[in-house]
Amino acid sequence: MAYWLFKSEPDTWSWDQQVAKGAAGEEWTGVRNYQARNNMRAMKLGDRGFFYHSNIGKEIVGIVEVSAECHPDSSTDDPRWECVDIRAVQPLPRAITLEEAKAEPRLAEMALVKNTRLSVQPVSEAEWAVICELAGL
DNA sequence: GCCAACGTTGGC
DNA sequence: GCCAACGTTGGC
Secondary structure (H helix, E strand, C coil): CEEEEEEEECCCCHHHHHHHHHHCCCECCCCCCHHHHHHHHHHCCCCCCEEECCCCCEEEEEEEEEEEEECCCCCCCCCCCCCEEEEEEEEEEEEEEEHHHHHHHCCCHHHHCCCCCCCEHHHEEHHHHHHHHHHCC
């Protein structure tokens, strides 16, 4: 299983809205960046991801899982853009802020820290474990 | 609200 | 195919 990180501005789509969708999950629409799209293409059903609030909060707030593999993005007619569906699994007992991630040497190579603008990122197994540990899971 | 980083577009 | 101009993202 692979691990990922999904960024969203809570003004646009928040963790609470994601949770409200329940087990049905929701399309992760609106990605217009090839790197991010390619990451979604690589996702498999059941892969896990962190849900990150950008701009407001700037923290990892929960865990999601891929509930449908990559398919055309229904928010556009442009065939270049595809997306997966994700559903909320559980909130983190303690949110991990960007500040904390930056201060943690074991996360120095994380895309969240090094490539701030990428909206859908891969997370290594080691990074996943460190964040779970910090979050109290 | 500013601006740095970075991706995309389009002229040549 | 290069690169300048431009637009967008996201931290601060």
